[in-house]
Amino acid sequence: MSNSKSLLDTDVLVIGAGIAGHTAALSASEAGARVLLIEKGETFGGTSAVSGGGFAFAGTDEQKAHGIDDDEEQFRASLWEASSGKADPVLIDAFIAEQLATYRWMVEQGVQFELYRVGILDKVDRMHSTGQGAAVTVLHQNYVKRDRALYLARAAANRLVTNGAGCVVGATIDHDGADRTVHASRGVVLTTGGFNRSRELLEIYAPDWAGAMKLGGRHNTGDGLRMASALGAAHADMGYVEASFGGTLNRYPEIDENPDDEPMLLLPFSNGAIIVNKTGRRFINEGLNYKQISQELLKQPDGIAFQLFDAKLMAQARRDLTVMNLEGALEQGYVRKADTIAALAAAIGVDVAALEDTVRRYNAAATIGDMEPEFGRLISDFGGIGPCIDTGPFYAIPTGNVLTTTYCGLKVDPEMNVRTVYGEPIAALYAAGEVIGGFHGAGYYSASAMAKAAVFGRIAGRAAAGNAA
DSSP states (O other): OTTOSEEEEEEEEEEOOSHHHHHHHHHHHHTTOOEEEEOSSSSSOTHHHHSOOEEEOSSOHHHHHTTOOOOHHHHHHHHHHHTTTOSOHHHHHHHHHHHHHHHHHHHHHTOOOEEOOOOOTTOOOOEEEOOTTHHHHHHHHHHHTSTTEEEESSEEEEEEEEOTTSOEEEEEEEETTEEEEEEEEEEEEEOOOOOTTOHHHHHHHOGGGTTSEEOSOTTOSOHHHHHHHTTTBOEESGGGOOOEEEEEOTTTTOOSOOTTOOOOBOOGGGGTOEEEETTSOBOSOTTSOHHHHHHHHTTSGGGOEEEEEEHHHHTTOOTTSGGGOHHHHHHTTOSEEESSHHHHHHHHTOOHHHHHHHHHHHHHHHTTSSBOTTTOOBOOOGGGTOSOOOSSSEEEEEEEEEEOOOOOEEOBOTTOEEEBTTSOEEEEEEEOGGGBOSSSTTSOOTTHHHHHHHHHHHHHHHHHHTSOO
């Protein structure tokens, strides 16, 4: 504090301006608190601004409009199953209790949702698409219009400040190169994201992925994790960091990617594409999620695969949904295109006979029953295009693993109060979003990260605002 050039005073300080940060800041402001929201980067958004923009909710108007009968118990069971039984059930319960109210609150804020339909057997459609960066933009516009709600970009927090009783009362920050101290009379909310951009922390907690391609918020270097850990914060889920299958190999056939290249995350396999390795053979059930597939990809030649699909699936491409922006990827040269499977095999350097045989066998199996026998993929019409890959032109995306997020971090209670290694609360310190652990466990339920950030951000903001000033 002796190096500080000036003092900022507020009730609630929110560190990190992604979805969690904005829902926390808005909720604290709605509860009557003076709020300061700060962002390390040049602009708000973080990972929220570059993700696919999908939120997993249950019981929504969009689901009802499509005749989907969904409820809290089904959603809870899906989240628990996706975590492989490793999530903190208390956090899942806290999420379930608030998720529908958060969805409605976001609608009231002006966020527009569209239910993304996949139509896969035995799976409930819960992903509500908003478009890349759209939700956080709407929330930011609403936040900056509020009285007693301030926002600072290029403001990097470096240490939390406590009083003699160990209560968090603010933070020191670097704002445009000047040291400043923020006094927060009611509390601090950490929404700083994960640490997928920190080679140092990855070498400690996830050495297998330290050299993986990176995607997501460029300022996700573990700042919140470091600051809270300095106060004795406990951690959760640190052993479950996983990369995601689906990162484009922008310079393929070059294997060594330029670290400055930003891959796209494309997931046409979730809509009917098949995945083959460099020998032209399938090696996994494409009905699994991208975290599960990433582990199996490590065992394949050079850790490389190709997502293969036809013109029917390309016709379903969506520029407003990043994971299905196939046309944009084609224009940038990340997708290979050919009139025949044989020509496509030649274009990606795969044995022609092997790839033709793989596609032929898959198509034959897809026309017989509800499940193809080789890897157990459930067969679906995938939104009306049918299961077979049989309509040219054909496409292939050279794909690798990419570390988009870390989904582990600080241990929190249902009020998002950070807990110490002894299980005690750190007074007036809250956290939400990717900086916390305990919710995802050993897996990941698609689109749950953004929903979790929104739900837990609101809880954290309200809790901080409720502290006596």
